[in-house]
Amino acid sequence: MPELPEVETVRRGVAPHIVGHIIEDAIVRERRLRLPVDEDFCKYVRGRRVIELRRRGKYLIFVLDGGALIAHLGMSGGFYFSSSPPDRKVHEHIGMQINGQFLIYKDTRRFGCIVCCDGAPDSHALLKKLGPEPLSAAFHGTALRAGLRGRSTPLKTALMDGALVAGIGNIYAAESLHIAGIRPQTLARRLSLVRAEKLAAAIKDVLRRAIRAGGSTIRDFAHPDNAPGYFQMQWKVYGREGVPCACGGVIKKIKQNGRATYYCPRCQK
């Protein structure tokens, strides 16, 4: 489920219920995530106040009083509140007791992680190589083109590289290229400045709209005892092989670096 907009939606849903509150305790059911959960995880978080919940790319950063947690949702992860402790049968790996509820970390496929971090989170190995935030002023056409210089991969593959720009996954790579009218196979280094500007704008546009769509479906994040349904944003190309595009073309599915890519051969050049 989680690309940048989903992670941002989780952040906005969770933050109001934990910021300023103290983590009373934690239960770890499964340590074997992408990175093993710290032996002393419970000890690390117990009694610490949550100062802030930040996002960097697809990572969530729990800024604690004198420490931090860096979390990633992988392919199948999520955070949500529950009145019950984590249930290992449904891959609820961690539960943190805070503000009268359990903040549950669930990740079926275990591609995600939660690591304890002393010192500046942005300097942590997981975050330090990340490129600019796509929604920040630092990300624009000129910067994108500079990052693409010399790259001989398909443009879509380059977009999914977090070192170029943080948080763009398979869905939004496809969607933003469609909005910008650019073929995913375009050689990254061949992208003109004009098209780079168009693409940067398309990325910002689609991410903003997805975040807005996510926020609108969540009434009270703390109430449901299970993961929120996120949102059903209308993809224009993703997952729509064979479906007519708005331009009249037919959406095509190809494979790039082992990942499905969807695009419209008619309006993407």
Next chain:
DNA sequence: CTTTAAACCTGGTCGC
């Protein structure tokens, strides 16, 4: 240095 393929996991779907 860059680029690609494989690896890490579970679960759902599809064809036979």
Next chain:
DNA sequence: TGCGACCAGGTTTAAA
């Protein structure tokens, strides 16, 4: 109903 093959929103690593 069962079984194997394939697919899935991510990232790291080892190899080329």
